[in-house]
Amino acid sequence: MTGWLLLAALAVLLLLPLAAGLRGTVAARDRAEADRALFHAQLAELEREREAGRLAEAGHADARLEVQRRLLAAPAAAEARAGGRAPLLATLIAVPALAFGLYLLHGNPGMPSASFAARQELGTRDEILLAQLRQRIESIPLGEQRRTGLILLGNAERNRGGLPAAAAAWREALDAAFEPGLAGDLAEVELERGQNTAAIILLSRATREAAQDPRLRFLLGVAEAATGRPDTARATWTALLADAPADAPWRATVEARLRALQ
Numbered sequence: 675m676t677g678w679l680l681l682a683a684l685a686v687l688l689l690l691p692l693a694a695g696l697r698g699t700v701a702a703r704d705r706a707e708a709d710r711a712l713f714h715a716q717l718a719e720l721e722r723e724r725e726a727g728r729l730a731e732a733g734h735a736d737a738r739l740e741v742q743r744r745l746l747a748a749p750a751a752a753e754a755r756a757g758g759r760a761p762l763l764a765t766l767i768a769v770p771a772l773a774f775g776l777y778l779l780h781g782n783p784g785m786p787s788a789s790f791a792a793r794q795e796l797g798t799r800d801e802i803l804l805a806q807l808r809q810r811i812e813s814i815p816l817g818e819q820r821r822t823g824l825i826l827l828g829n830a831e832r833n834r835g836g837l838p839a840a841a842a843a844w845r846e847a848l849d850a851a852f853e854p855g856l857a858g859d860l861a862e863v864e865l866e867r868g869q870n871t872a873a874i875i876l877l878s879r880a881t882r883e884a885a886q887d888p889r890l891r892f893l894l895g896v897a898e899a900a901t902g903r904p905d906t907a908r909a910t911w912t913a914l915l916a917d918a919p920a921d922a923p924w925r926a927t928v929e930a931r932l933r934a935l936q
Contacts, residue, residue, distance in 0.1 A: 714926075717738060742892070742931075807827055807830070810823065811824060818851075821850045824843045824847040828860075831843060832863060854884035855887075857877070858889055861876040861880070861893055861897065864876065865893070874898065891914045892931075907935060914928060915928055
């Protein structure tokens with residue numbers, strides 16, 4: 675019985691903000707605005723972690739680069755639209771009702787959390803699946819299907835922290851067919867690994883083929899600064915800002931990088 679009471683209390687707490695929205699006018703927040711707020715909050719949190727000594731300089735730099743990359747890749751601003759209360763009210767009623775029904779069928783509030791052995795088994799299973807994916811790719815002849823498999827393998831390896839394996843998979847995919855966006859992904863991995871010259875080579879070609887891509891131009895400046903060429907990085911970022919709209923969500927990020935150059 676206690677488990678059910680806790681479940682009900684948790685549901686009420688989670689739905690309180692939604693219920694509060696019924697008291698006033700509902701307005702949809704612009705997606706780009708929400709993205710900017712989230713990314714800036716993440717950057718501020720990284721600064722606090724570094725100042726408190728809980729995050730080393732190298733880890734701070736890598737994490738900040740990842741947040742800035744996501745900010746650059748965020749969608750452009752779209753006009754916000756006002757909404758009515760009906761969808762909100764329907765959600766407030768339907769979500770707990772559906773969740774409660776599903777839990778009656780399948781739930782078990784007394785079940786303990788997964789053990790370390792179970793989590794370890796899950797990690798082992800993931801490694802087995804990755805090994806099977808690698809074997810499958812090796813059996814595919816050169817062509818678009820193999821290239822697609824390599825891109826998927828690179829994504830999986832990067833998500834689990836296997837940067838060398840991700841770099842190898844993506845580099846083979848790029849050798850089959852060069853794509854600026856994938857080159858940017860590989861350049862990020864190379865920057866995280868400290869392979870700054872390799873990143874510059876990739877980004878130099880990528881920016882020639884996608885000259886207006888702000889993410890690629892930003893990363894090129896990062897790579898140039900990392901290889902001890904602050905003047906070149908400054909020129910790259912200055913040109914990027916000159917071409918950018920006044921309301922570009924990533925403008926503040928690039929300006930902060932410019933100020934930080936020595």
